[in-house]
Amino acid sequence: MKKFIRKLLRWMLGIALVFIALSILYLIVFRSTIRKMTPAETARLTEDVYAVRDKYVNMYLVRDGNDFIAIDAGIKPGAIKAQLKKLDIDPDKVKAVFLTHTDSDHAGGVSLFKNAVVYLHEDEEQMINGETGRVMWIGNKISVQDYRLLDDKVIRTGNLKIDPVPTPGHTTGLTCYRVNDKYLFTGDAVSLQNGVIGLFPRYINKNSRKARRSVDNIISLEGVQYIFTGHHGYTADYNSAVRGYHK
Numbered sequence: 001m002k003k004f005i006r007k008l009l010r011w012m013l014g015i016a017l018v019f020i021a022l023s024i025l026y027l028i029v030f031r032s033t034i035r036k037m038t039p040a041e042t043a044r045l046t047e048d049v050y051a052v053r054d055k056y057v058n059m060y061l062v063r064d065g066n067d068f069i070a071i072d073a074g075i076k077p078g079a080i081k082a083q084l085k086k087l088d089i090d091p092d093k094v095k096a097v098f099l100t101h102t103d104s105d106h107a108g109g110v111s112l113f114k115n116a117v118v119y120l121h122e123d124e125e126q127m128i129n130g131e132t133g134r135v136m137w138i139g140n141k142i143s144v145q146d147y148r149l150l151d152d153k154v155i156r157t158g159n160l161k162i163d164p165v166p167t168p169g170h171t172t173g174l175t176c177y178r179v180n181d182k183y184l185f186t187g188d189a190v191s192l193q194n195g196v197i198g199l200f201p202r203y204i205n206k207n208s209r210k211a212r213r214s215v216d217n218i219i220s221l222e223g224v225q226y227i228f229t230g231h232h233g234y235t236a237d238y239n240s241a242v243r244g245y246h247k
Helices: 001-036 078-084 122-127 208-217 238-243
Strands: 048-056 057-065 067-071 094-098 117-122 148-150 155-157 160-166 174-181 183-186 189-191 196-198 226-229
Touching: 048 078, 048 226, 057 117, 057 226, 094 148, 117 122, 160 208, 189 226, 196 238, 226 238
Parallel strands: 067 094, 094 117, 117 148, 183 226
Antiparallel strands: 048 057, 057 067, 155 160, 160 174, 174 183, 189 196
16 A cells, blocks of 8 residues: 555656646746737827737727727736826726737736726636636636626727627637727737738647637728737738738
């Protein structure tokens, strides 16, 4: 019996060491990827679109009269609040937050927007309700209990038209948003290098095969002029960005 216990303990120790080694390797590679990200600096980008930078990620605001909607919410509420102060924008003026997905670098600051209705795609809810893990059994979480689920139908808030464009792969329910037809916010559906969209590394996607297929949903949208990404800034030339894309 003692021999069996010792053998079992050795097996458990070996498994733990392998898990630790793989975790360290993943962190090293992940940090290398972060260093290659090129988010836009906090600034007004167009007449009614603002970029807000939190470390290696962008969230965006779209003006609607005296109010705003947000696309994603950054990493930390405090950091986002400080960046909004640079733009002279009160977080209480944000009336809606549309999450492209629920990874912590896109949803971590959502609690800052106390007057906002939070939206996410219905296919993304499984990432936070325990049904689907983000990495192995570990799921995502967001700091609000009350949120509304979107399907693929166009919705309107104030003078803005928001068209959800499902692009699963990076997460199960990742969704791009086309706002007033001409602005496309992509979250982590695509990268942007030298003005051309591309794919994210396989190891940070939930399902890279789906992510690749999902790009087809955003390369033939009529009327789009701008692409705003989560980690690689933006372009004002949608046509060139999608025309140069190679699978």
